[in-house]
Amino acid sequence: MTLQLILIIIFGLGAIWFGWRVFMTSSMVRSALSLLASMAFLGFLFLALEAEFLGVLQIMMMATEMSIMAIFMMMYMMDPGGMSGMDMSHQKKPSIIAASVTGALVVLVILFTNWGSMAVTVPAAARQNHDLGIEVMKRSMMIFETAGVTILVAMIAAAATALVYKKDMI
Numbered sequence: 039m040t041l042q043l044i045l046i047i048i049f050g051l052g053a054i055w056f057g058w059r060v061f062m063t064s065s066m067v068r069s070a071l072s073l074l075a076s077m078a079f080l081g082f083l084f085l086a087l088e089a090e091f092l093g094v095l096q097i098m099m100m101a102t103e104m105s106i107m108a109i110f111m112m113m114y115m116m117d118p119g120g121m122s123g124m125d126m127s128h129q130k131k132p133s134i135i136a137a138s139v140t141g142a143l144v145v146l147v148i149l150f151t152n153w154g155s156m157a158v159t160v161p162a163a164a165r166q167n168h169d170l171g172i173e174v175m176k177r178s179m180m181i182f183e184t185a186g187v188t189i190l191v192a193m194i195a196a197a198a199t200a201l202v203y204k205k206d207m208i
Contacts, residue, residue, distance in 0.1 A: 045086040053079035066111040074104035091167050 056076035060069050077100035084093030161169070174182065 042086055042088075046083060049079050049083040049086055052076075053083060066115050067108050070104050070108040070111055074100060074108075077104065088163060089166075090163060091170060 053076050056072045056079060059072040060076065063069050063072065078097055081093045081095075081097035081100065084090075084096055087093075160166075
């Protein structure tokens with residue numbers, strides 16, 4: 039067993055463990071931090087799979103997103119620390135059944151899909167990053183730019199609406 043395979047197994051199990059912990063805590067902040075850890079393990083999994091760009095991007099984006107989510111949870115939740123014993127899991131039986139059926143279907147797809155032959159030659163990591171950058175800058179550039187501007191406009195509109203609403207309340 040190679041070191042790469044061992045790391046893939048460790049990071050995969052870590053991502054699953056922290057993903058499970060998201061729903062097993064009564065604290066929204068601990069839930070957000072568990073989700074952050076799960077996403078970080080996925081980023082490490084990408085790094086172990088030699089997809090450096092995706093790994094670093096995953097870690098950077100999720101660290102920022104989960105930090106902001108934890109801050110907003112602390113600001114707006116009635117009990118962000120989970121001291122009142124709230125239950126984060128809802129509809130336990132249907133969700134267990136849905137997860138079990140979905141997991142079984144995924145395993146069946148993995149086992150019975152013709153994945154084709156292994157790639158004989160793979161470009162170097164630097165070449166893969168270059169090709170990904172060219173793809174993003176050509177065909178997908180308008181999508182990314184539109185999404186970025188839309189998110190920025192939504193953030194400005196939300197802040198302006200909140201300020202106007204707060205002023206009306208006073």
